[in-house]
Amino acid sequence: MARPTPRMSDDPSLFDPRVLDPAQEIVSRSGLDDAEIDQVVEVLRSLRLWREADERMSEASRRYMKLGATDMRALRFIIVGLENGEAVTPGAIAAHLGISTASTTKLLDRLAAAGHIRRLPHPTDRRSVVVEVLDETRRAARDSIGRSHARRFDLAAALTRQQRDVVIRFLRDLAATEDDPSRDSAA
Known part of the structure; x- marks a missing residue:
């Protein structure tokens, strides 16, 4: 059976400034410990999940109604x-x-x-x-x-x-x- 194509939102590192911007050139992480950064990353990931779900629901409605x-x-x-x-x-x-x-x-x-x-x-x-x-x-x-x-x-x-x-x-x-x-x- 074919594996589903991973969605961007499945990879939390795509939202993690420790991975994306390790030198903190764009995103400052000062004052945040790792647990707080993890939670911020999860907020951003959750927003992405919502956006993807909303896009799928909208597309399904449009397809249903042609x-x-x-x-x-x-x-x-x-x-x-x-x-x-x-x-x-x-x-x-x-x-x-x-x-x-x-x-x-x-x-x-x-x-x-x-x-x-x-x-x-x-x-x-x-x-x-x-x-x-x-x-x-x-x-x-x-x-x-x-x-x-x-x-x-x-x-x-x-x-x-x-x-x-x-x-x-x-x-x-x-x-x-x-x-x-x-x-x-x-x-």
């Missing part, structure tokens, strides 16, 4: 809008996705041809249309993406308020590291 990533984002936006009683227009979809109106038209044509959406006259603006997701697509999205989101929500809800505050702060600080790498070398 859609690309942008199409799935559009459907999610439309479903959320409809669930909140909003009239979802092609312009709103374009703005949400950050794509041109021409690209949005092609996207909506694809989704309509595949039987996922329909365009209807806007209830108050004769010059516009609203986009609705068909019931079968809504059910499929709920069964795939919705159930995964519910499990994630339950895990976050099981944390204490203080634990959630720590996680929120950590993840926001982590997201803020998305700086222009050229700024670090220019400083």
Whole structure:
């Protein structure tokens, strides 16, 4: 039987500054003992495991629904809008996705041809249309993406308020590291 291909997240040394940067040219380990470094490495490895799992779940949902990533984002936006009683227009979809109106038209044509959406006259603006997701697509999205989101929500809800505050702060600080790498070398 063939061995599965190891994933990057399976090798903790890929996250260990003692291996990656032994001279501490980039990552300072001052004030941390080996046990603390091991724990930091495990945090980074766990984030990678989560990211890989999230990518696999997203890919499985897209395959199940036979859609690309942008199409799935559009459907999610439309479903959320409809669930909140909003009239979802092609312009709103374009703005949400950050794509041109021409690209949005092609996207909506694809989704309509595949039987996922329909365009209807806007209830108050004769010059516009609203986009609705068909019931079968809504059910499929709920069964795939919705159930995964519910499990994630339950895990976050099981944390204490203080634990959630720590996680929120950590993840926001982590997201803020998305700086222009050229700024670090220019400083």
